[in-house]
Amino acid sequence: MSTPGRPSTSERPSTPDRPGGADADGLLAEQLLRLTRRLHRIQKRHLEPVGITPAQSRLLRTVAHFGEPPRMADLAARLEVVPRAVTSLVDGLEACDRVRRVPDPSNRRVVRIELTDAGRATLRELRSARRAAAEDILAPLTVEQREVLEGLLSALVDPGPERGC
Numbered sequence: 001m002s003t004p005g006r007p008s009t010s011e012r013p014s015t016p017d018r019p020g021g022a023d024a025d026g027l028l029a030e031q032l033l034r035l036t037r038r039l040h041r042i043q044k045r046h047l048e049p050v051g052i053t054p055a056q057s058r059l060l061r062t063v064a065h066f067g068e069p070p071r072m073a074d075l076a077a078r079l080e081v082v083p084r085a086v087t088s089l090v091d092g093l094e095a096c097d098r099v100r101r102v103p104d105p106s107n108r109r110v111v112r113i114e115l116t117d118a119g120r121a122t123l124r125e126l127r128s129a130r131r132a133a134a135e136d137i138l139a140p141l142t143v144e145q146r147e148v149l150e151g152l153l154s155a156l157v158d159p160g161p162e163r164g165c
Contacts, residue, residue, distance in 0.1 A: 042136050046129040050122060051096065057126050059089045060098060060115070064123055069102060069112035098122050 043054050052060070062078050063070060072090065076083040090113055093099040098119035104110035115123070138146055 043133045046133040050125045056089055056093055063113055069114035
């Protein structure tokens with residue numbers, strides 16, 4: 001049986017060593033990219049009422065996961081972005097009083113980023129917005145399909161040391 005817009009397995013070209021072949025892998029990669037763009041649009045729509053971008057949301061969540069206020073370099077490393085990108089995000093969040101720059105107690109040349117009360121409140125709003133966005137994207141799936149998807153995504157996101165990039 002074929003899904004609209006997707007050839008059935010029997011219609012996809014295959015190679016001797018892999019059913020479906022490279023064309024099927026290319027189709028799957030394209031579907032993953034389309035899903036990523038859709039997720040981004042849905043997340044952005046749910047974050048608009050909070051007054052925050054997806055990148056700012058990610059930065060706030062990252063700051064919250066540190067035991068103590070992180071340095072900008074720590075944030076850049078954790079987010080896997082250049083330090084300049086963190087500076088821009090912090091500037092925007094600081095302008096909205098969601099984070100503040102504080103001096104490092106042991107090295108006055110180092111600046112750390114801490115959440116404000118408004119930032120913690122925003123994190124609570126973000127949790128609700130993210131749950132609503134997830135429900136939008138996962139609505140067509142049954143509970144069983146969601147469980148299968150979670151296992152598949154875990155295998156792709158956390159491939160283990162022998163398969164990692």
